[in-house]
Amino acid sequence: MTLLEAVDVRKFYGQTCALDGVSLRVGAGEFVSIIGPNGAGKTTLMNVLTGLTVPTSGRVTFKGVDVGGATPVRLARLGMARSFQLVTIFPGLSVGETLAVAALARLGRSARPFSALARDLEVRAAVDDVAALFGLADKLGRAARTLPQGDKKLLDVATAFALHPDVILMDEPTSGVSTADKTAIMETLVQAARRMGIRAIVLVEHDMDIVFGYSDRIVALHQGRVLADAAPEAIRADADVVRTVLGIAAPPATVSNRPPTGNPSPRTPLQ
Ligand SMILES: Nc1ncnc2c1ncn2[C@@H]1O[C@H](COP(=O)(O)OP(=O)(O)OP(=O)(O)O)[C@@H](O)[C@H]1O
Numbered sequence: 001m002t003l004l005e006a007v008d009v010r011k012f013y014g015q016t017c018a019l020d021g022v023s024l025r026v027g028a029g030e031f032v033s034i035i036g037p038n039g040a041g042k043t044t045l046m047n048v049l050t051g052l053t054v055p056t057s058g059r060v061t062f063k064g065v066d067v068g069g070a071t072p073v074r075l076a077r078l079g080m081a082r083s084f085q086l087v088t089i090f091p092g093l094s095v096g097e098t099l100a101v102a103a104l105a106r107l108g109r110s111a112r113p114f115s116a117l118a119r120d121l122e123v124r125a126a127v128d129d130v131a132a133l134f135g136l137a138d139k140l141g142r143a144a145r146t147l148p149q150g151d152k153k154l155l156d157v158a159t160a161f162a163l164h165p166d167v168i169l170m171d172e173p174t175s176g177v178s179t180a181d182k183t184a185i186m187e188t189l190v191q192a193a194r195r196m197g198i199r200a201i202v203l204v205e206h207d208m209d210i211v212f213g214y215s216d217r218i219v220a221l222h223q224g225r226v227l228a229d230a231a232p233e234a235i236r237a238d239a240d241v242v243r244t245v246l247g248i249a250a251p252p253a254t255v256s257n258r259p260p261t262g263n264p265s266p267r268t269p270l271q
């Protein structure tokens with residue numbers, strides 16, 4: 001079942017063609033990674049898929065609904081949430097307050113009349129749940145801006161999870177953190193996705209160990225076009241992708257389809 005679909009999407013910034021006829025489908029149960037060199041159009045594609053950027057032409061639908069120009073609140077209500085390449089933490093808020101903003105946004109859609117107390121309790125329970133999943137439970141009172149980079153990244157992702165989306169899109173959730181932290185972040189978010197019943201993940205990632213360790217399908221972008229869209233094994237065997245995208249970062253043939261270290265999750269992490 002297709003949840004998210006882009007059909008022949010083009011996006012121009014002036015003369016720059018950031019996306020040049022991209023089509024893509026994300027189905028229920030899939031973990032799809034988008035890879036490509038700097039400037040390939042990955043973030044632009046994420047922005048188009050999440051309605052933030054309206055394509056110059058083409059169409060993006062989520063559950064059959066056109067998402068072009070949809071606000072984050074509308075998207076969250078439809079069941080889509082995202083995290084950003086550059087962490088978007090409110091510097092003045094604590095960790096708990098940051099998660100509470102997302103929990104409130106979600107609970108706010110409830111038609112049930114809430115007493116202030118009931119709402120407070122429900123928000124607090126939602127914050128505690130997501131904080132526990134992301135290992136942030138003992139940091140709820142801490143100012144978000146004082147967290148180490150790895151925890152800032154986790155908080156950013158946790159905030160998106162607090163919206164209880166069906167589909168979550170993440171733009172480089174592990175960038176700027178150490179290799180050991182990258183694996184820990186990925187394990188945390190995959191476990192959280194399973195526990196919360198998230199139905200599909202779209203990930204932009206430069207770390208090929210992570211991409212090949214977790215993805216069911218990999219979409220390779222180059223100069224705004226889809227160079228390949230296939231299972232990891234086929235991507236690794238694709239000479240064009242190896243030359244253009246993977247380059248010297250190509251994972252050695254010995255890399256298995258598992259997370260690099262720690263307690264490996266099986267492939268198809270959402271099932
Ligand atoms: N707001 C913008 N205005 C003008 N040009 C833009 C804008 N956003 C992106 N571009 C251009 O579109 C192209 C694709 O950029 P994009 O940020 O999507 O690449 P990316 O694959 O995410 O790169 P990176 O790996 O560095 O994050 C680049 O040539 C970039 O300069």
Ligand SMILES: [Mg+2]
Nearest residue numbers: 042043044085
């Ligand atoms: Mg980018």
